[in-house]
Amino acid sequence: MKISERVVLKFPKELVDKPTISNLVKKYDIEFNILQAQVLPQKEGLMVIVFTGEENVVKHVLKELRSQNIALQRLKQDIVKDDKICTHCGVCIGLCPTNAFYYDSSTRKVVFDYEKCITCMLCVKGCMVRAIKIKF
Numbered sequence: 001m002k003i004s005e006r007v008v009l010k011f012p013k014e015l016v017d018k019p020t021i022s023n024l025v026k027k028y029d030i031e032f033n034i035l036q037a038q039v040l041p042q043k044e045g046l047m048v049i050v051f052t053g054e055e056n057v058v059k060h061v062l063k064e065l066r067s068q069n070i071a072l073q074r075l076k077q078d079i080v081k082d083d084k085i086c087t088h089c090g091v092c093i094g095l096c097p098t099n100a101f102y103y104d105s106s107t108r109k110v111v112f113d114y115e116k117c118i119t120c121m122l123c124v125k126g127c128m129v130r131a132i133k134i135k136f
């Protein structure tokens with residue numbers, strides 16, 4: 001059965017400049033889509049990536065990443081913004097570590113970019129009108 005797994009990977013400093021993902025992709029011939037990648041101030045690497053392939057192959061890839069000392073978190077929950085409730089106050093823009101919220105000056109509205117979200121939940125508590133919700 002083919003599955004897709006959205007995961008956050010945290011690379012230790014010593015692996016940030018290594019071709020870890022490209023080696024895995026070659027080895028397992030798996031589909032991938034990098035949604036976000038950045039180097040944190042501590043020089044660790046953070047990547048949000050979707051792996052798609054046969055279930056057992058995806059499991060092998062995740063296991064191998066863990067064996068290389070890469071912290072891995074599966075994203076099973078989705079964040080949604082309810083535009084009927086949102087007042088476009090902008091508080092979430094300052095809270096989000098991945099810039100998943102931004103202000104669109106043409107519409108004067110706060111926009112949510114789902115692809116950048118790593119489900120850290122910081123915005124959920126920060127939104128006073130409860131416009132941001134967790135979808136299971």
Ligand code: SF4
Pocket residue numbers: 081085086087088089090091092093110126127128129130131132
């Ligand atoms: S904090 Fe809540 S109300 Fe304010 S812009 Fe973000 S989602 Fe909208």
Ligand code: SF4
Pocket residue numbers: 079095096097098099100101116117118119120121122123124
């Ligand atoms: S859950 Fe975290 S990453 Fe996602 S939009 Fe909210 S603050 Fe940003």
